[in-house]
Amino acid sequence: MILYCKISTICFYWRTYIKFENYISDLFQYNRLMPSKCILILLDGLGDRAYVNLGGKTPLQAAETPNLDRLARLGGNGLFHGKRQGLALPSENAHFALFGYRQEEFPGRGILEALGAGIPVRPDDVAFLAHFVSVAEKNNTLILRKDRPKATTEEIDQILKGITIHKADGLKVYFVQTHGLDGVVLMKGGASPHVTDSDPLQEGMPFIEIQPLDSNREDLKAQTTSRILKEFLRDCYSRLKCHQVNLKRQMEKKFPINALATHRPGRLKKVDHFYQRWGLRGLSISSGLIFWGLSTFLGIEFLKQHDSLDPDKDLADRIRLALSNVRDFDFIHVHTKTPDSAAHTKNPRLKRDVIESLDRGLGSVLNTLLEDPELLLVITSDHSTPSAGPLIHSGEPVPITIVGQGIRRDDVERFDEINCAGGALGFVTGSDFMPMILDFLDRAKLRGLMDTPEDQAYWPGHRTPFSLE
Numbered sequence: 001m002i003l004y005c006k007i008s009t010i011c012f013y014w015r016t017y018i019k020f021e022n023y024i025s026d027l028f029q030y031n032r033l034m035p036s037k038c039i040l041i042l043l044d045g046l047g048d049r050a051y052v053n054l055g056g057k058t059p060l061q062a063a064e065t066p067n068l069d070r071l072a073r074l075g076g077n078g079l080f081h082g083k084r085q086g087l088a089l090p091s092e093n094a095h096f097a098l099f100g101y102r103q104e105e106f107p108g109r110g111i112l113e114a115l116g117a118g119i120p121v122r123p124d125d126v127a128f129l130a131h132f133v134s135v136a137e138k139n140n141t142l143i144l145r146k147d148r149p150k151a152t153t154e155e156i157d158q159i160l161k162g163i164t165i166h167k168a169d170g171l172k173v174y175f176v177q178t179h180g181l182d183g184v185v186l187m188k189g190g191a192s193p194h195v196t197d198s199d200p201l202q203e204g205m206p207f208i209e210i211q212p213l214d215s216n217r218e219d220l221k222a223q224t225t226s227r228i229l230k231e232f233l234r235d236c237y238s239r240l241k242c243h244q245v246n247l248k249r250q251m252e253k254k255f256p257i258n259a260l261a262t263h264r265p266g267r268l269k270k271v272d273h274f275y276q277r278w279g280l281r282g283l284s285i286s287s288g289l290i291f292w293g294l295s296t297f298l299g300i301e302f303l304k305q306h307d308s309l310d311p312d313k314d315l316a317d318r319i320r321l322a323l324s325n326v327r328d329f330d331f332i333h334v335h336t337k338t339p340d341s342a343a344h345t346k347n348p349r350l351k352r353d354v355i356e357s358l359d360r361g362l363g364s365v366l367n368t369l370l371e372d373p374e375l376l377l378v379i380t381s382d383h384s385t386p387s388a389g390p391l392i393h394s395g396e397p398v399p400i401t402i403v404g405q406g407i408r409r410d411d412v413e414r415f416d417e418i419n420c421a422g423g424a425l426g427f428v429t430g431s432d433f434m435p436m437i438l439d440f441l442d443r444a445k446l447r448g449l450m451d452t453p454e455d456q457a458y459w460p461g462h463r464t465p466f467s468l469e
C-alpha cells in the first residue's frame, strides 16, 4: 500500500513535470514563432513610372535585383502609400505616416529641418525652409533664374554677412544657414505658419506672393507674418543685388546669388513620442537633416550618416550598423536617399543603375539579415519619384516586402511595382503600417483590453500591479 502511494506520488509529480516541460516547450515555440525586432530598409523615392527607353518598364522593373527578388520570394508582398493613391507626398510626410502619425500632427518641414540642424527653437517660433537663388526683375516681380547657383564657401560667407535681421511689429526674422546655400528663415515673436511659399520651385517662373492661407485669411497673426516675411525677403533682395560678390559674379557671367526663396513653414506641435505610441524603441540610421529632425521630433534616436559616392557600400554599412544595434532597439529605420536623388536628375537609366548598386549592397549583408529568426525585415519606399516630367514626386504607390518567421508567403518572385501588386499584403497605407508591424511582432493589443488607463495600440502595456492595500 505504502509502495503504491509512493509510486502514484512519483507518477503525479512526473506527469506534472512533463506538463510543465510541455508548457515551457510550447512557450519557447510560441516565443520563437514570430520575430521580436523590426528592421525597415527604406529606399527613398524608389517607385516610378514606365519609360520607353527602359522598354516600357519602371527603373526598378528594368534593374537586375537578385537580392530584392530573393526577399520577395521569401516573404509577403504588396503596395504601400503613406496616405492614398494619387497624392504626391514628400519624404517627411510619407515617413511621418509610416511611423504612425496623422497628418494633423505634422509640424511642417521648416521646423523639422531646424531641429535636424540643431537650431534651438521655441514653441512659438516659425521656421521656413529657405535657400539662396538667382532671380531677375521683370514686370515688377522676380523671376527664378537659377536654383542654388554654384558658389564658393567664401562667396557664401560674404553673402550671409550681406543680409541682416529684420524686426517689425514684435517679430524678429533672420536666416540661419544649415549647409551651403541652404538654411531656415526663423521668425520669432509669435508668427503664424499659415502663409504661402515664395519659392516657385521651377526656373523661369515668377516668385510667389506671400499671403495668408484661405483657412487663416482673417487671422491677424497670419496677415502680419505675410507682411513681415515679405519685407524681409524684399530687403534681402535689395541688399544682395548690389552686393560686391554679385557685382563680381555678373562681370564673370555667373548667376548672382541675390534672393532667398522660402517654403513649407512649420511650428512645433505636441505629439507623443514613438515609444509612447507604439511601445517600441526606435532608431533611425539615416543621412539628411530632415530625418534627424523628424527623429528628434518623434523621440526616435538616430545615428547620423553621411553619403559617400558608393551607395551600395553606404547601404551595407547602415544595415550592419542596424544589426549591431538590434539588441537595444525594437524598430530600426535604415534609410538611403539615392534612388530619389537619381530620379531628380530626370534620368531613368541612372535610377536603374543606382537601384542595381543598392541591390548589390543589400546582397553583401543579406545572409546575415536572414539568419536571425528574431528579425522582421521590411523593404519599401516612402513615395514615387518620377524620372521624367515636371513633378517633384508623384502619387503612385511603392512596393513593399515583409520577410520573417510566421509571415504569410505568396507567389511573388520579383520586387517591383507590378509584381508586388499581386502579393498577399495587398494595399498598405500609412495608417496600416505600424499596427501591422505590432501585429507581426506579436505586440498587437486585442481591441477592448484595457491593461493601462490609456488605450495604447501595443500589448502588453506598462501595467500597474494590483495592490492589496
Ligand SMILES: [Zn+2]
Pocket: 045, 340, 341, 344, 385, 392, 393
Ligand atoms: Zn525627392
